């Protein structure tokens with residue numbers, strides 16, 4: 039069921055050895071790219087229909103074309119390795135097990151879009167990943183895959199490493215830009231988008247780690263062939279971070295279009311300790327909780343978008359029936375309350391209100407009025423928050439109001455108002 | 456290394472401010488940024504002290520207050536929570552005789568909660584001094600703590 043396109047080297051090669059990477063086909067795609075016309079590379083990526091793997095699922099070629107069109111002496115490529123969404127660890131897995139792929143993907147995109155400088159922004163808690171990347175950058179430079187005149191061509195490009203300092207919201211594009219600039223990570227109002235005015239005011243393309251490592255794979259096999267993998271509008275493979283009360287936790291690479299049930303019960307070996315599955319949180323803290331009967335849903339961005347939230351980073355958190363829905367939701371809301379940047383009111387004030395309301399349900403002191411309040415507050419936050427954090431943080435609540443409504447009603451004291 | 460030496464390694468650029476602050480904290484036993492350091496950093500980078508403070512207050516890994524020599528961050532998010540992270544919190548509080556958010560009298564350990572550490576495949580997890588420990592059990596935690604206790608002269 040697994041299809042290893044981008045994780046084939048993981049666990050097989052020594053990630054710190056550039057020779058291992060080269061021996062297994064590494065940097066061949068970059069060599070190929072440097073001999074192609076820039077527009078041809080963009081066309082291959084367009085043919086592949088690759089979508090961003092960081093959560094939003096945006097067509098990568100559209101963003102790349104946007105950057106390629108910009109003129110000017112400075113253009114940036116940023117690799118988003120801020121992975122902080124609870125339940126996600128696939129970017130760390132890629133960095134720690136096959137780091138040169140990321141460099142190769144960035145260099146190819148930089149060449150195709152005429153970008154001249156790159157940054158990798160890694161979350162500050164990823165100590166080991168940071169060390170691996172530092173070493174990898176040195177090695178890549180030493181072997182002329184980075185720096186001036188890459189592989190003796192007239193193309194020059196280098197990458198700097200930047201680390202975060204403990205802030206989940208810095209994974210959001212403009213917050214990340216602010217953070218690289220040395221400021222608190224508070225988002226900006228869009229438009230303009232980063233591809234026109236981004237880092238240091240210059241055109242900037244931000245892509246997730248997993249998106250970038252797909253680029254060498256696409257150039258190697260060709261965009262059209264790549265687009266045959268997976269689903270018609272959701273092509274290629276996806277890394278799934280599988281965690282929770284499941285036997286075999288870990289990262290799995292599957293083609294899009296496999297059901298959630300298969301991932302949990304076949305790859306994951308089912309629920310631990312013969313317990314019963316109660317629910318699954320998809321995507322991470324910003325994603326919906328779904329009940330057992332929905333597990334046949336296929337992993338496909340189009341389906342996930344039906345949850346009014348874009349939850350494509352690929353986490354699957356399995357929860358067995360020992361756990362209380364409200365206790366878990368309180369954890370989700372507290373996470374976002376802590377991580378909110380405080381810039382806009384719906385998010386800054388909303389989470390504190392959600393905590394109070396959820397606490398009433400936990401204490402079984404809620405009224406039907408509280409049920410209406412929590413529902414409308416969640417919707418207002420979803421619709422009016424400034425960035426993706428506040429827009430997606432109520433997803434857990436919105437989804438449980440739909441799929442686990444009885445549990446809310448059970449906890450309402452109908453005599454209180 | 457003293458602060459002047461450290462500052463000399465950093466360009467006068469705002470975009471290196473966060474790196475610099477992390478570096479200063481790392482060099483110190485009590486992992487925080489003092490008022491005097493804020494003044495010197497502001498001068499070196501060429502920004503206001505208020506700006507430096509706004510950065511310190513925004514980022515969880517930066518602190519205005521002295522902390523223990525070893526800062527223990529315990530993950531509190533769902534994948535760890537549903538895999539017994541509470542028993543790890545309990546074990547640590549008991550072992551160290553402090554509550555979450557506190558520092559031991561001898562200044563050796565601080566206990567903090569952390570958001571997901573990205574090791575949910577091996578829960579529960581915690582991070583101490585730039586290292587992440589996974590698959591924790593109360594016994595394993597006891598061994599780790601006594602190892603850190605043994606380290607200090």
Ligand SMILES: Cc1cc2nc3c(=O)[nH]c(=O)nc-3n(C[C@H](O)[C@H](O)[C@H](O)COP(=O)(O)O)c2cc1C
Nearest residue numbers: 090091092118120121209210211245246249426427
């Ligand atoms: C609060 C918040 C946190 C985010 N965190 C990440 C992250 O850690 N890594 C990531 O790649 N994208 C993250 N994103 C999505 C990015 O904003 C952006 O869409 C993505 O990096 C684009 O890359 P892609 O098109 O390759 O997915 C986050 C978005 C929001 C709103």
Ligand code: SF4
Nearest residue numbers: 379381382385425428
């Ligand atoms: S939604 Fe939250 S994190 Fe995003 S800008 Fe508003 S306050 Fe900041």
Ligand code: FES
Nearest residue numbers: 530535571572575
């Ligand atoms: S939830 Fe603890 S490491 Fe992810």
